[in-house]
Amino acid sequence: MSVKPAVLALLLTAGLVCLTLAAAAVQGLLIRRGFDLASGSPRQLALERRTYLVSTALSLVMAFEIMSLFLLVYVADDLHELFVGAMCAAGTFNVNSYGYTALTLKTLGALGCGVWLAVNHADTLGYDYPLLKSKYLWLSPLSLLVILADYVETRFLLGLAPDQITSCCGAIFSEAAAGVAGTLSHVPPRLAQALFVAGLLAVARSAAHVLATGRGARIFAAASAALFAASLIAVVSFISVFWYELPTHHCPFCLIQAEYGFVGYPLYAGLILGTACGLAVGALAGAGRHASLAEVLPRLKRRLTVAALAGFGLTAAIAAWPMIFSDFRLG
Amino acid sequence: MRWLARQRAFLDFTLLSLWRRKGKNAALILAYALVVFLVASVMFAVRALRTEAANVLAGTPELIVQRMLAGRHETVPESYVATVKAIRGVSRVTPRLWGYYFNRAAGATYTVMAPAGFAHGHGEIVVGPGVARTWLSPVDGQYLFRTVAGDSAGFVPVEALPEDTELVSGDLILMSGADFRRVFGLPEGFYTDLAVSVPNERELETVTEKIQRALPDTRPIQRRELLRTYAAVFDWRGGYVIVLLSGAGLAFFIFAWDRATGLSAEERREIGVLKALGWDTADVLSMKLWEGLTISLTAFLLGLIAAYVHVFLAGAGLFAQALKGWSVLAPRLDLTPAIDPTELLSLFFLTVAPYAVITLIPAWRAATTDPDAVMRG
Numbered sequence: 001m002s003v004k005p006a007v008l009a010l011l012l013t014a015g016l017v018c019l020t021l022a023a024a025a026v027q028g029l030l031i032r033r034g035f036d037l038a039s040g041s042p043r044q045l046a047l048e049r050r051t052y053l054v055s056t057a058l059s060l061v062m063a064f065e066i067m068s069l070f071l072l073v074y075v076a077d078d079l080h081e082l083f084v085g086a087m088c089a090a091g092t093f094n095v096n097s098y099g100y101t102a103l104t105l106k107t108l109g110a111l112g113c114g115v116w117l118a119v120n121h122a123d124t125l126g127y128d129y130p131l132l133k134s135k136y137l138w139l140s141p142l143s144l145l146v147i148l149a150d151y152v153e154t155r156f157l158l159g160l161a162p163d164q165i166t167s168c169c170g171a172i173f174s175e176a177a178a179g180v181a182g183t184l185s186h187v188p189p190r191l192a193q194a195l196f197v198a199g200l201l202a203v204a205r206s207a208a209h210v211l212a213t214g215r216g217a218r219i220f221a222a223a224s225a226a227l228f229a230a231s232l233i234a235v236v237s238f239i240s241v242f243w244y245e246l247p248t249h250h251c252p253f254c255l256i257q258a259e260y261g262f263v264g265y266p267l268y269a270g271l272i273l274g275t276a277c278g279l280a281v282g283a284l285a286g287a288g289r290h291a292s293l294a295e296v297l298p299r300l301k302r303r304l305t306v307a308a309l310a311g312f313g314l315t316a317a318i319a320a321w322p323m324i325f326s327d328f329r330l331g
Numbered sequence: 332m333r334w335l336a337r338q339r340a341f342l343d344f345t346l347l348s349l350w351r352r353k354g355k356n357a358a359l360i361l362a363y364a365l366v367v368f369l370v371a372s373v374m375f376a377v378r379a380l381r382t383e384a385a386n387v388l389a390g391t392p393e394l395i396v397q398r399m400l401a402g403r404h405e406t407v408p409e410s411y412v413a414t415v416k417a418i419r420g421v422s423r424v425t426p427r428l429w430g431y432y433f434n435r436a437a438g439a440t441y442t443v444m445a446p447a448g449f450a451h452g453h454g455e456i457v458v459g460p461g462v463a464r465t466w467l468s469p470v471d472g473q474y475l476f477r478t479v480a481g482d483s484a485g486f487v488p489v490e491a492l493p494e495d496t497e498l499v500s501g502d503l504i505l506m507s508g509a510d511f512r513r514v515f516g517l518p519e520g521f522y523t524d525l526a527v528s529v530p531n532e533r534e535l536e537t538v539t540e541k542i543q544r545a546l547p548d549t550r551p552i553q554r555r556e557l558l559r560t561y562a563a564v565f566d567w568r569g570g571y572v573i574v575l576l577s578g579a580g581l582a583f584f585i586f587a588w589d590r591a592t593g594l595s596a597e598e599r600r601e602i603g604v605l606k607a608l609g610w611d612t613a614d615v616l617s618m619k620l621w622e623g624l625t626i627s628l629t630a631f632l633l634g635l636i637a638a639y640v641h642v643f644l645a646g647a648g649l650f651a652q653a654l655k656g657w658s659v660l661a662p663r664l665d666l667t668p669a670i671d672p673t674e675l676l677s678l679f680f681l682t683v684a685p686y687a688v689i690t691l692i693p694a695w696r697a698a699t700t701d702p703d704a705v706m707r708g
Contacts (some may be wrong), residue, residue: 003570004372009677016688052612053695060691064684067676074673081562125614297369
């Protein structure tokens with residue numbers, strides 16, 4: 001393993017997050033099973049008090065989990081010098097078989113945490129814990145996902161030894177490469193552009209509907225998820241190509257390097273913010289039936305929708321920037 | 332907006348409450364800042380040393396070819412130059428003369444080099460700043476070398492190398508090729524190694540392979556291998572210093588835990604009064620979290636500033652030896668300030684995250700205290 005401060009930070013965070021999540025998930029189950037708002041028993045009072053601890057602890061560690069995704073990408077980029085053949089984070093993640101799995105699971109975990117935090121926030125807005133049961137129901141699978149992600153991440157970090165031989169991003173994300181990366185690089189830019197623009201339009205249209213009527217939240221969430229997928233294809237297929245001004249270079253990780261002004265960080269942060277907020281709007285779609293949320297929920301959903309639009313807007317702006325302001329054109 | 336105003340009111344209240352117990356909180360912040368300072372110093376110093384090494388190596392040749400004999404480094408015959416130069420992709424091959432000279436009186440080893448276009452004459456040398464500082468008792472302004480023949484040779488220092496490159500030139504002595512061969516007894520037609528210039532980085536691997544095929548007794552070393560080694564060594568050292576410091580960190584976190592758990596009678600009464608006045612559990616919890624955040628951020632900033640001063644203005648006195656790993660001739664080094672925002676994020680995870688997690692349960696305990704029980708007790 002590489003004993004590097006940032007790696008130590010990731011390992012420590014993974015440990016803290018897993019321990020806290022495991023404890024909170026167990027508490028969540030106990031609360032879910034025994035919670036009865038109508039009862040005034042000491043047990044119910046104790047459970048009510050415990051929900052404060054669980055939801056505060058979860059808010060904290062989930063925020064850490066989301067931040068640690070970016071730290072993981074940074075660490076992978078920073079460590080590439082150690083590995084023969086690696087030119088950026090793409091090579092580091094390829095050093096052992098845990099790398100890309102860890103990245104995928106952590107991304108899904110970060111999205112899940114974002115949605116859960118939004119639901120938790122909505123729950124605290126109502127006086128009678130309206131979403132308590134459903135939020136703790138989803139906590140167990142989410143905890144399992146995050147713990148699995150952190151486990152795979154730890155295996156990935158512990159398995160990194162200097163001088164291992166890996167591939168450079170030019171080989172992993174080339175049109176000739178096999179696997180998902182190769183397939184994504186092979187998507188024709190015109191098709192990827194069409195998908196990306198269609199996704200943006202779908203999100204914008206459904207967002208307008210949610211903002212105007214307060215309905216159609218699930219469609220907006222589905223559009224957000226679709227745009228997330230379309231954006232990932234777009235990054236590999238044409239956004240990266242435009243930023244590098246090199247038709248053969250499809251790497252989605254070189255974007256986070258200083259050479260390209262770290263533009264990858266806001267690009268991906270916008271994408272994750274947009275997707276998480278979009279999915280959260282969908283997750284809160286049925287919550288309006290609770291009387292205690294009837295007044296506050298529409299406002300929260302509107303805010304989340306605006307935040308999602310801002311996130312996707314940032315991603316779209318970064319994608320469009322080189323297409324408008326550089327002389328590079330795809331023939 | 333209402334939410335913001337509410338949080339501002341909480342923060343206002345928290346700051347006043349912290350100020351009331353300033354002695355106790357100052358001790359906590361100081362200990363916390365010390366932990367941040369130690370970790371941040373190591374991280375800043377490692378980053379700066381890595382940057383320094385990368386800058387230094389930027390000027391070195393892409394490829395160095397050494398000859399090996401029985402697993403040891405041997406001198407290279409002149410005929411190898413033409414062989415390497417004939418390889419497509421190689422633009423220039425410079426045979427180099429360099430070695431180490433141990434000065435018994437100073438107790439230090441110096442690097443002696445004979446650059447191809449040495450501008451000064453016979454019997455003259457150019458010295459690095461570290462040499463001028465450590466070479467004891469020059470005789471009549473001359474540096475005396477003991478040659479391989481057993482006699483001594485005097486050299487006049489005619490120029491000093493600039494201080495700003497001290498990491499590489501600190502222990503460096505430059506002399507003419509003839510003088511070098513006289514001091515070290517190296518026969519004509521032999522060199523220490525070859526510096527090979529390959530302008531296209533993508534051809535480097537192929538050129539390396541071809542050299543090894545044409546001259547099987549050589550060992551080509553690429554610049555990026557050196558960079559990789561430096562990065563690994565500095566990171567590894569920094570990481571271990573942090574692992575060693577984790578004891579101090581753990582001690583602090585136990586102290587913080589203990590302090591957060593043991594609420595004073597006055598604090599308990601305060602929470603009791605607040606709850607009796609209508610604050611609910613979530614409000615008290617918010618206040619406690621603001622308290623933790625205020626302490627964390629204050630300590631984080633203080634530690635960060637102290638570490639910056641320590642590393643970039645005071646030369647990282649505490650860790651320089653452990654991280655640089657130089658012996659007698661430790662170069663005096665002014666590290667160039669270089670801070671990475673993501674480095675701050677790792678520092679945050681190493682210091683603030685554990686603090687936040689361990690103070691959570693005590694904060695919750697305090698927030699869920701029963702006002703009735705407290706006021707009676």
